[in-house]
Amino acid sequence: MALISLKSLGVTMSAPLFSNLDLTIGAGDRLGIVAANGRGKSTLLKCLAGAFEPTAGDITRSRGLRVGHVEQSVPEALLDRSFHDVVADALPAQQRDSELWRVDVVLDSLDVPEDMRGRPMRALSGGWQRLALIARVWVTDPDVLLLDEPTNHLDLARISQLEDWLNALPREVPVIIASHDRAFLDATTNRTLFLRSEESPVFALPYARARQALDELDASTARKFERDMKIAQQLRKQAAKLNNIGINSGSDLLTVKTKQLKERAEKLEDAAVAAHRERSAGAIKLTNRGTHAKVLITLEDATVETPDGAALFKTGKRHICQDDRIVLLGRNGVGKTRFIAMIRNAIAEPGSIANIKVTPSTVLGYGDQALSGIDGGDTPLAMLSRRFEVGEQRARSLLAGAGVAIEMQERKIGVLSGGQKSRLMMLVLRLIHPNFYLLDEPTNHLDIDGQEALEDELLKHQASCLLASHDRSFIRAVGNRFWLIEKRRLTEIDDPEAFFRSVAETPN
Known part of the structure; x- marks a missing residue:
């Protein structure tokens, strides 16, 4: 019922x-x-x-x-x-x-x-x-x-x-x-x-099976639309040919036939359903500056600490290399965000963090879950124009492409939706033109189209990255290395599935 x-x-x-x-x-x-x-x-x-x-x-x-x-x-x-x-x-x-x-x-x-x-x-x-x-x-x-x-x-x-x-x-x-x-x-x-x-x-x-069925439905609709429009076009050509013959011969029958062909074409065109095209919420595009260095970051058993200096875990000897897409796994409170912050500081000030060596050619693109890289009191247009020295027209075009409409470009960033802010952050990362991405919960505010676009961009550009995420679909799609933090140690595992199962079996 x-x-x-x-x-x-x-x-x-x-x-x-x-x-x-x-x-x-x-x-x-x-x-x-x-x-x-x-x-x-x-x-x-x-x-x-x-x-x-x-x-x-x-x-x-x-x-x-x-x-x-x-x-x-x-x-x-x-x-x-x-x-x-x-x-x-x-x-x-x-x-x-x-x-x-x-x-x-x-x-x-x-x-x-x-x-x-x-x-x-x-x-x-x-x-x-x-x-x-x-x-x-x-x-x-x-x-x-x-x-x-x-x-x-x-x-x-x-x-x-x-x-x-x-x-x-x-x-x-x-x-x-x-x-x-x-x-x-x-x-x-x-x-x-x-x-x-x-x-x-x-x-x-x-969802996954429904999405597959939807894609098949959309593809079928697109094929039928193209077929119907082609038939309508052929009918109109036949009608035009008969119309010329009818005018030259003075045949009323050909005039009637011409009208019927036109009506059939119009009916087909009126009934034809175009394939659905999702209005973009804003494009996500990334870049990869690239580097000749094979190893970007070397960890020599670095210690990750709480803000008051208590040890959370040791990294062991690790390398982050070109083309690595490393996913950090671990339960809440084990130190994932602290680790990401430590890597960020090591890149910003080489030599400042003990036991972390950063290759000089490393250029960082950093995005956190609070989207702290963009000031809520600034406007999108002012921020982009100032930070990247692009002209107003270019800045407006970039923002519109990222889903920040003209009427929103001079309003405070704080009034944008979570999805708009996230896409704005991705635009900033793209303009930095990094060769290493450090991402903390990058899909938090993105819709499914945005998540898939981010996945595609990271894979297409073979972007090197270290990321933390709670999005299992995103982790599975993007990661090619997996670092697990547990029992105060960082270890490398083959895939995330055992960790996902352990969390499901013992959530606390």
């Missing part, structure tokens, strides 16, 4: 986000929603929750249906409340005293440590804030659960834990997930909706 039905649903802002969307959601559904940044995923979830009125079409919900909607950001009013109170406050006032036990049941199911429950939200990491919002909605016992980018800020262990939690939920409760995390969608969904401005295909398949 359908719990929610959509009929010809559409939302238009400055342009259509989606239109003519027909969809039913029922028990057992685990639906993944996929679209580029800013193309309507969050808006559709708000429509399903009843928090946003669509421009066109109808939404029918079962009588008394309770929809739980987990949004991306934490409301300001909750930041000073404790983890436990944020969840407890979601209970109806008349149930709070008698059913407070439900809060502990939900927090236990999400493996929230006791000492975490009393902390204010403001003091929690983004990952724990995300789990608090999920618990806050689940404690209300919803009939349908909507999740907007649920893996944002979660490490691999917490992502694995969330996958297990979702897969253990009662099957009668449908779950709708808007996400850019391909591996997460594959692990948690059985249907996939590709949200598009005109026609939005839906497949009874998890």
Whole structure:
């Protein structure tokens, strides 16, 4: 039985986000929603929750249906409340005293440590804030659960834990997930909706298989369009030839035949459906300056430390060479980000870090998860023009190509979306023209198209890089060497799969 039905649903802002969307959601559904940044995923979830009125079409919900909607950001009013109170406050006032036990049941199911429950939200990491919002909605016992980018800020262990939690939920409760995390969608969904401005295909398949089916559908549509347009063109040529003969001979029959051929051509052209072309959210292009040096960085058993000087781990004797795409693996807190910062400092000031030798020809392209390389108070146009001494026209063209529209180029970088900031950061890296990339969570704000573009660019340019990521699909696509940090040592392993399994089996 359908719990929610959509009929010809559409939302238009400055342009259509989606239109003519027909969809039913029922028990057992685990639906993944996929679209580029800013193309309507969050808006559709708000429509399903009843928090946003669509421009066109109808939404029918079962009588008394309770929809739980987990949004991306934490409301300001909750930041000073404790983890436990944020969840407890979601209970109806008349149930709070008698059913407070439900809060502990939900927090236990999400493996929230006791000492975490009393902390204010403001003091929690983004990952724990995300789990608090999920618990806050689940404690209300919803009939349908909507999740907007649920893996944002979660490490691999917490992502694995969330996958297990979702897969253990009662099957009668449908779950709708808007996400850019391909591996997460594959692990948690059985249907996939590709949200598009005109026609939005839906497949009874998890993401990877649905994407393959979508590509085949798009290719078939493209072939049919080309075939129909070719036939229409032939019909018009025949009509023109008959028209000339008819004029010369004065034949009414040929005139009628000419009109029929033109009408058939027009019908074919009107009915022909062009293959879908995704409007680009902004191109991601990288470069590789190259170097004659085979070894870029040598580690002679360097020590990675906390800010107060406590040892985290030793590197052993290691080399980072040309064409290496090294992925750092390890649980939260083992020192991945500290290691990346140490390498960055060693490149910026050669000889400043003990037991790290950097080849002089190494040119660094650095990007971190906070996108600290771009100043939120600056404007994209001013930053690009100043840092790279390009003229205004060239700067505007580069920014537009990276997805920063003309009207946004003189606004503060701080008001850009996460996806726009990430693409701007990639543009900065490209203009630096490095031969070694140091990337900490580079896919955090990118949609799937952006993730795949970044993968393609790193591979195409044979870019040397050291990166840390929680994106399993990205790690599998890009990495050709894998360094694992555990038990205060750095070791090289053949592939990341054993580590992924270990995290899934023992998430804490």
